[in-house]
Amino acid sequence: xxxxxxxxxxxxGMMGTSIAxxxxxxxxxxxxxxxxxxxxxTAGARSELVAAGSFAxxxxxxxxxxxxxPVPAVADVVCEALQLAPGAVVSDVASVKERVxxxxxxxxxxxxxxxxxxxxxxxxxxxxxxEHASASVLDGIVWVIDERSEADPADxxxxxxxxxxxxxxxxxxxxxxxxVAIVSHLPQVASxxxxxxxxxxxxGEPEILLLAAGGFRDLTRLAASSPHLWGDILLANGEAVGRxxxxxxxxxxxxxxxxxxxxxxxxxxxxxxxxxxxxSLAAKPTVRAGVAVLQVPVPDRPGVLAEVTATMSDAGVNIxxxxxxxxxxxxxxxxxxxxxxxxxxxAERALRExxxxxxxxx
Amino acid sequence: xxxxxxxxxxxxGMMGTSIAxxxxxxxxxxxxxxxxxxxxxTAGARSELVAAGSFAxxxxxxxxxxxxxPVPAVADVVCEALQLAPGAVVSDVASVKERVxxxxxxxxxxxxxxxxxxxxxxxxxxxxxxEHASASVLDGIVWVIDERSEADPADxxxxxxxxxxxxxxxxxxxxxxxxVAIVSHLPQVASxxxxxxxxxxxxGEPEILLLAAGGFRDLTRLAASSPHLWGDILLANGEAVGRxxxxxxxxxxxxxxxxxxxxxxxxxxxxxxxxxxxxSLAAKPTVRAGVAVLQVPVPDRPGVLAEVTATMSDAGVNIxxxxxxxxxxxxxxxxxxxxxxxxxxxAERALRExxxxxxxxx
Numbered sequence: 001x002x003x004x005x006x007x008x009x010x011x012x013g014m015m016g017t018s019i020a021x022x023x024x025x026x027x028x029x030x031x032x033x034x035x036x037x038x039x040x041x042t043a044g045a046r047s048e049l050v051a052a053g054s055f056a057x058x059x060x061x062x063x064x065x066x067x068x069x070p071v072p073a074v075a076d077v078v079c080e081a082l083q084l085a086p087g088a089v090v091s092d093v094a095s096v097k098e099r100v101x102x103x104x105x106x107x108x109x110x111x112x113x114x115x116x117x118x119x120x121x122x123x124x125x126x127x128x129x130x131e132h133a134s135a136s137v138l139d140g141i142v143w144v145i146d147e148r149s150e151a152d153p154a155d156x157x158x159x160x161x162x163x164x165x166x167x168x169x170x171x172x173x174x175x176x177x178x179x180v181a182i183v184s185h186l187p188q189v190a191s192x193x194x195x196x197x198x199x200x201x202x203x204g205e206p207e208i209l210l211l212a213a214g215g216f217r218d219l220t221r222l223a224a225s226s227p228h229l230w231g232d233i234l235l236a237n238g239e240a241v242g243r244x245x246x247x248x249x250x251x252x253x254x255x256x257x258x259x260x261x262x263x264x265x266x267x268x269x270x271x272x273x274x275x276x277x278x279x280s281l282a283a284k285p286t287v288r289a290g291v292a293v294l295q296v297p298v299p300d301r302p303g304v305l306a307e308v309t310a311t312m313s314d315a316g317v318n319i320x321x322x323x324x325x326x327x328x329x330x331x332x333x334x335x336x337x338x339x340x341x342x343x344x345x346x347a348e349r350a351l352r353e354x355x356x357x358x359x360x361x362x
Numbered sequence: 363x364x365x366x367x368x369x370x371x372x373x374x375g376m377m378g379t380s381i382a383x384x385x386x387x388x389x390x391x392x393x394x395x396x397x398x399x400x401x402x403x404t405a406g407a408r409s410e411l412v413a414a415g416s417f418a419x420x421x422x423x424x425x426x427x428x429x430x431x432p433v434p435a436v437a438d439v440v441c442e443a444l445q446l447a448p449g450a451v452v453s454d455v456a457s458v459k460e461r462v463x464x465x466x467x468x469x470x471x472x473x474x475x476x477x478x479x480x481x482x483x484x485x486x487x488x489x490x491x492x493e494h495a496s497a498s499v500l501d502g503i504v505w506v507i508d509e510r511s512e513a514d515p516a517d518x519x520x521x522x523x524x525x526x527x528x529x530x531x532x533x534x535x536x537x538x539x540x541x542v543a544i545v546s547h548l549p550q551v552a553s554x555x556x557x558x559x560x561x562x563x564x565x566g567e568p569e570i571l572l573l574a575a576g577g578f579r580d581l582t583r584l585a586a587s588s589p590h591l592w593g594d595i596l597l598a599n600g601e602a603v604g605r606x607x608x609x610x611x612x613x614x615x616x617x618x619x620x621x622x623x624x625x626x627x628x629x630x631x632x633x634x635x636x637x638x639x640x641x642s643l644a645a646k647p648t649v650r651a652g653v654a655v656l657q658v659p660v661p662d663r664p665g666v667l668a669e670v671t672a673t674m675s676d677a678g679v680n681i682x683x684x685x686x687x688x689x690x691x692x693x694x695x696x697x698x699x700x701x702x703x704x705x706x707x708x709a710e711r712a713l714r715e716x717x718x719x720x721x722x723x724x
Contacts, residue, residue: 134659195636195639221580260604305684
């Protein structure tokens with residue numbers, strides 16, 4: 001049995017409002033506040049949170065405060081909340097944990113620091129604003145809780161995380177920052193940089209994007225994310241991000257030297273290691289026995305995707321991943337279906353019965 | 363009216379066999395040869411090509427030869443074919459054009475060189491082997507024809523390209539190599555390098571991939587491509603690939619310096635430019651008015667994707683792109699639907715009517 005909390009959400013953007021909605025769904029009472037009255041009004045309209053007239057009114061009397069402001073403001077707001085709500089556990093949702101914690105430790109009264117629990121729900125970074133909020137944003141996502149937090153407050157946050165359907169993972173905040181620099185912040189940097197480079201080259205070579213196929217699109221999708229949000233995140237995790245970029249540049253430079261030296265064995269080895277690692281990275285952790293990818297050529301018209309997915313559904317095959325690769329001119333495309341390896345024969349059979357021609361990747 | 367050709371395909375891997383199948387579909391007679399008897403037998407079983415007993419038997423008497431061997435062998439095979447089939451136009455399908463052309467020019471008799479037409483059908487690079495061949499591999503793809511070829515032979519290849527359903531694009535081979543280095547070879551390098559880095563870090567931090575979400579998976583999908591094939595391609599286009607990696611490293615380094623210097627305005631500007639470029643890169647060239655992305659939270663069970671796609675089909679909305687983003691634990695996911703911007707309101711309405719909760723990205 002989880003006791004209910006009086007939750008205060010400060011900053012009613014996408015994540016703050018989603019937390020409010022999930023908390024209300026779980027039976028908690030929620031007050032919200034945002035310095036932007038319009039964001040607060042939208043959040044109030046989407047959820048049943050009580051819009052507070054001021055920051056103080058929002059946090060006073062609460063038992064659990066979530067600070068969901070943009071990253072640069074988080075530490076100050078956490079410190080104020082610790083003061084104004086002396087009985088509350090105060091947590092945050094910032095994508096970086098070390099910078100926030102050291103600032104809170106530098107400003108908060110020593111007696112208050114023990115009630116701060118750093119957190120990071122890892123979902124939804126591509127969208128922003130309360131209009132994109134939903135309780136389901138939190139369903140099943142990893143929610144990192146800083147291990148350096150004191151036991152009882154951390155347990156309170158963990159109980160809340162479980163209650164709203166997310167997956168708590170205890171981790172040292174410093175380590176969290178190093179790891180997300182590699183698997184979250186660096187992919188963002190790599191994608192943005194590739195798109196920026198191609199766009200710059202395009203000004204002299206307008207046909208360059210004619211030659212850009214599915215692989216280029218995969219790699220540049222993240223480049224459409226919010227520049228403001230990502231600027232804040234990268235700067236707040238500057239040291240770890242700088243190190244991740246250094247490691248990436250060093251590897252790229254090594255590969256370039258192998259290419260220039262004509263070192264076929266070296267290039268092939270680097271590619272082979274990456275291929276093995278990618279194939280062992282299951283589409284989802286629940287798919288333990290590995291996955292298979294079926295490539296299905298399809299005409300480009302409404303309804304064809306429904307046929308493919310209905311075929312899988314009828315065959316009882318769960319689609320782990322699906323990707324549409326278009327030919328540059330359109331008109332035809334290929335659907336890449338990722339399914340559990342043991343389900344692949346059934347999937348192939350069902351597709352062939354409906355006259356599709358799936359090709360299974362090794 | 364396109365006259366029929368006597369086509370010879372040398373190298374019956376994925377692309378060679380696909381060309382044979384498409385030529386036969388278009389009414390041409392096709393002979394094939396491969397130094398690997400098993401590959402030739404598989405190609406013969408999949409298509410109606412006539413398996414030749416030798417290279418000479420394959421090309422003699424043909425009017426159009428396609429050399430589809432691995433990149434390192436292409437130039438030599440082209441020169442031999444020019445000699446053995448003195449009446450034929452000889453083309454190739456290698457991913458790099460300058461290296462092949464200069465080698466052919468260095469070895470072929472001057473009188474023969476005019477019958478060589480460099481080409482590059484831009485499709486299917488992730489799979490290899492005749493078992494993955496299909497005439498539809500060529501449907502609608504861009505097929506680059508080297509502008510430096512002589513007019514009549516180039517016209518013959520272009521007529522063939524149109525006949526099999528692909529889209530001929532005339533381009534200087536040197537320029538082709540520079541452009542594909544940026545939009546095809548560099549994405550491959552960027553993806554492989556990111557996967558290799560994360561795998562190396564994982565040996566010390568096994569939890570790193572727990573924190574890897576959809577963005578990381580997008581960026582590393584290409585890393586599963588064939589190491590041998592890509593080693594050949596990168597080395598054959600070594601100069602342009604080296605330059606592309608240099609440009610990429612320089613941009614990454616500049617971004618790193620901005621991050622380290624705390625230059626928020628600089629980072630935000632770089633991200634903003636890339637975002638604008640990515641949004642203007644339509645999902646397909648046929649979608650001129652721009653696209654919209656709908657994020658649809660879905661439970662993870664067989665059939666749910668069929669519901670989503672059937673909803674779009676019933677509403678008459680064509681899905682330009684579809685991506686499944688899983689929560690790290692599984693159980694829930696989000697489907698990203700890309701549709702034409704003008705179709706987005708209808709798509710949203712139809713989804714809401716069936717109780718989905720689509721969120722539209724700005």
